[in-house]
Amino acid sequence: MAALSHADVAHVAHLARLGLGDDELTRLEGQLNHILEQYRVLAELDTEAIAPTAQTIELENILRDDLPGPCLPVDEALAGAPERAGDHVVVPPIIAGLDE
């Protein structure tokens, strides 16, 4: 497990759209590498006989029937919108496909 570089931390911060200063990045670099260090300890365990899982609770196949239910009234749905035009939410202009 390779350690995170300063650039890695800056990249992850950008992906999460966190505007961090250089001193903050340095501090986080240390903290994140400390966390990774703990995983290195965990990775020493023999897990050969244990099936991989992404779950902490033992549930499977929780599905619901395809039955429509009620929706929010438009005013309620848009109550938290930063800006509203008619029944639309207004956001800064996005040129389709130029960024995502």
Added chain:
Amino acid sequence: MTSAAATPMSARYETVIGIEIHVQLKTASKMFCRCPTDIEGAPPNSRTCPICLGLPGTLPVANRRAVELVLETGMALEAEIVPVTRWDRKNYFYPDLPKGYQISQYELPLTRNGRLAFETSEGPVTVGIRRAHLEEDTARLVHAADPGGRRVSLVDFNRSGMPLMEIVTEPDLRTPEQARRYAEELRLLLRAIGASDAEMEQGQMRVEANVSIRPVGEAAFGTRAEVKNMNSFRSVERAIAYEVERQERVLDAGEPLVQETRGWDDDRGVTYTMRIKEGSDDYRYFPEPDLPPLRADPAWLEEIRGRLPELPAARRGRYTAGLGLSPYDARVIVADAGATALFEETLAAAGGLGLAGVTPKLVANWVSGEYLRLAKQATGEEVELAESAGAAARVRPEELARLIGLVADGSLSGTSAKQVFERHFTAGEPVEAIVTDLGLTQISDRDALAAAVEDVIAANAAAVADYRAGRQQALGFLVGQVMRATRGRANAALVAELLRGGLDDGGTTG
């Protein structure tokens, strides 16, 4: 203007195409919440709830029907059904994605390694299907200017959380036509299953093509462009043909290709740069903790498999091998839901009415010919794979069966029958009423025809003399004269017989 589609592919390069198709699944409620899916024409933001708005503290629950439709599609594509699958978060920021991530399937798609066979003008082709997985759709963005002239984007969350199936092929396709035929065949299959209406114009089916070229004989793939915004099957073919030509021009000029997303401009007939890919996209996929994994129980899978209807390829096979239709008729009829229904129902009606003369071949001729001609006229020339379901409702199968029966037993001429059918299609009256009203019943009565035959013999002395001199073709002319006098209603075989009798009599007595 040059037609890109008509330009022959270069002999120096080989084209490599892979297709990604997103289809909206036909469910009553959204993927992870109970908002209804009747968003077409609904007021903006009127089909939302805390789950599909991505509000904190909500818990998504997957829609069983959506899962089953993907499994059914996988089975139809002869794909492997993954025993255990899970959901993943695809993380990115965009205003159409309220949670900051899309729930999708990354490592364990519901189905993978399938294939689909289809026809092209150069013969049959089979494409490998890499995967078909389930995910949620994003909101819809409208780009506009506010009253003050400021450019803004408007968000409508009605589409957010609609169930979406993504189907990805292997890079097996080699020509723009193959790409188009694959998309058309997939659409037929999805509609046969009832997984989606897959209307491209309405965004229910979105086709993206990964296009690259490489020198013939080269194993490594070239730099690919991802082509988007193709809103019809015709655009798919045109856009890829243009893109191949463009890439050839770039390479021939000794310039490098860049990996990018390109949009198709249908009016100008060109692709244009939308986004240059710098490095690989970093979506930081990780397992969705809010949704438990899915285990495909064998009994459940068997139940789903039992629901699979006859698929388009099997239907075409039955029509040609079983019913004796031409491959052309089978293809044309199966490509159109309305035509298929009319063909099947007319055949059944003929059986019910005991009309033995109404054979599958005759019914197919009427459906692929006159019916589709009128249906296309009624729905507009632009319709691809004519969606004639609406038009089919205008024709009553038992009436079409009766009409074909009248032609088969000689009561109605082919020309008259077309006239009757057009009026039935337009006005919906029963065939018998139209035949009576137009006075089209074939005259097969000797006495009724005798006067017309005598008149024609009397009025055409020269042709009569020719016939008597041994020129048989003069008889054809005289039959034509009787047909004209009866406005096409005379039974031609009977007229010939009567003429021969009259002329031969005249020959011996006069």
